[in-house]
Ligand SMILES: Nc1nc2c(c(=O)[nH]1)N[C@H]1C(S)=C(S)[C@@H](COP(=O)(O)OP(=O)(O)OC[C@H]3O[C@@H](n4cnc5c(=O)[nH]c(N)nc54)[C@H](O)[C@@H]3O)O[C@H]1N2
């Protein structure tokens with residue numbers, strides 16, 4: 001047993017941990033910089049599930065495994081669904097795919113998180129290779145575009161000290177307050193802002209023509225496309241001034257610029273196009289393949305690591321899953337009753353399932369309705385390996401304490417494979433396999449071997465190595481009446497893990513009192529919540545954090561256009577007393 005592990009959570013930073021005398025501390029070396037966030041600082045204060053349950057009665061782990069087997073036996077292969085979320089982001093979480101795929105069950109595809117943005121990036125560049133935070137550290141200007149680093153990715157903050165900071169966000173976030181320029185645009189208008197920026201950059205001769213001629217020769221046509229926008233009317237609609245546009249361009253021209261995007265920009269039906277338009281602006285600036293330049297979004301944490309697990313299976317989308325088609329649904333590392341869009345539909349659909357199994361750490365909406373609850377082992381009690389979606393480190397997660405509570409993903413899967421005579425390698429085999437993707441660099445730390453620090457050095461991953469600019473956009477501004485729902489991440493919870501928010505946040509000028517209970521409604525449903533004031537919001541925005549009970553009564557389970565990704569901020573909402 002070693003005393004070094006890493007935070008397992010679905011978070012950009014993937015911090016490394018020193019476990020000493022029963023306490024969790026951030027490792028001083030490397031990106032963790034000796035500090036963790038409040039989730040890990042108070043990790044062990046959150047009560048976990050200790051004992052398995054079947055239909056409300058406590059049972060032993062052995063009985064739980066037998067029950068699970070009975071459920072599987074009572075269902076045909078194609079009546080079994082394996083639904084895995086991202087409660088723990090380490091690589092061994094995927095071992096369950098191996099059993100369920102080998103058995104002939106259904107798995108999920110689709111994406112509740114960054115999928116629309118990723119698709120936009122792939123459409124332009126041919127792949128999604130991320131600018132790691134260590135490269136952001138080498139830039140002169142950082143644009144936080146729909147990213148809230150103090151809350152969701154605080155380990156980037158020490159790396160950007162002294163740089164010019166620009167923030168594009170409808171909320172005056174902490175980073176916006178400290179920024180050199182904050183553009184507090186109307187939500188869901190980033191596509192138009194990005195197009196106008198590209199157009200003015202071209203007008204002002206600020207494009208990197210040498211780069212464009214070589215790697216993005218369609219830029220004149222793209223410039224023409226941007227000319228379809230009426231400047232004055234568009235600026236009014238997106239609530240940005242000409243002065244702000246000019247200010248932004250003045251600060252970025254000829255500089256090493258990192259555009260750090262978050263998921264906030266792409267929780268919309270046209271999220272693919274939004275990200276692609278931002279990427280197009282980065283291309284016009286010539287930001288690819290150069291030190292300290294690029295777009296830092298959510299890369300794939302699995303980039304450069306081929307999975308050792310069997311995964312081929314029939315798949316259904318995790319955005320709009322029709323649970324009622326299945327007899328047995330096995331849910332791991334997820335709380336779909338809260339975190340999938342259109343909660344009312346989800347609850348209704350899952351209520352028709354005969355056997356719902358919840359395999360997780362905490363009690364929540366999903367454990368409450370599950371027939372069989374199986375406690376997982378926390379990361380402190382099991383071996384694993386993890387990677388990140390915002391940097392290239394690979395971290396060994398050693399088991400730092402022995403504990404009888406719960407069962408690990410490997411143990412549970414190995415049991416099932418044995419019972420059904422399906423092949424599986426030893427735990428050591430997989431751990432060794434994952435570790436084989438690591439190389440030690442000059443700083444003595446381990447990185448994923450096949451990941452590039454500066455991707456796209458020799459052009460893009462498209463057929464002719466050139467960036468593919470969009471040739472049409474179908475988005476319109478402000479089609480529907482109502483207020484904008486912003487549903488972003490809270491400081492206090494990691495989606496539904498830890499301390500969940502319980503309020504709706506509104507601008508005080510709207511006239512609602514603090515503590516007053518209001519009904520927030522959309523075409524999909526409604527939720528009653530007490531009001532808290534927040535004058536960092538625009539008056540046309542309603543903020544309900546991810547993890548707040550009932551927030552997804554308001555959201556739609558439609559897919560984004562051209563990819564199976566969720567659109568949590570598409571529906572407009574109304575507030576009533
Ligand atoms: N503390 C904490 N950290 C987390 C998480 C958590 O729940 N809590 N969740 C983790 C996960 S799963 C993820 S995916 C990441 C996501 O982390 P981020 O990418 O930072 O995502 P969000 O908080 O959803 O949104 C970021 C910002 O987008 C802004 N925004 C919303 N709509 C728009 C818009 O239309 N345009 C623009 N320009 N900005 C907009 C919001 O105001 C917010 O400030 O965070 C991870 N880290």
Ligand SMILES: Nc1nc2c(c(=O)[nH]1)N[C@H]1C(S)=C(S)[C@@H](COP(=O)(O)OP(=O)(O)OC[C@H]3O[C@@H](n4cnc5c(=O)[nH]c(N)nc54)[C@H](O)[C@@H]3O)O[C@H]1N2
Pocket residue numbers: 008010085086087088112113114263332333334335336338339340359360361362363364376377378379487488489494495496497545546547551552555568
């Ligand atoms: N309204 C709204 N909805 C959203 C979002 C939003 O911003 N707003 N964000 C979306 C995004 S970006 C994401 S990524 C999803 C996240 O959605 P989910 O993946 O469903 O995330 P959580 O709700 O945090 O549930 C994680 C669960 O994992 C379990 N868990 C933790 N560690 C382990 C472990 O080691 N093993 C096992 N077996 N279980 C474990 C915990 O018990 C917890 O219940 O939510 C999406 N839903």
Ligand code: SF4
Pocket residue numbers: 007008009011012013014015036037038039040153154155494
């Ligand atoms: S910042 Fe992210 S990776 Fe680091 S301890 Fe907190 S949740 Fe874990």
Ligand SMILES: [Mo]
Pocket residue numbers: 010112113114
């Ligand atoms: Mo996410």
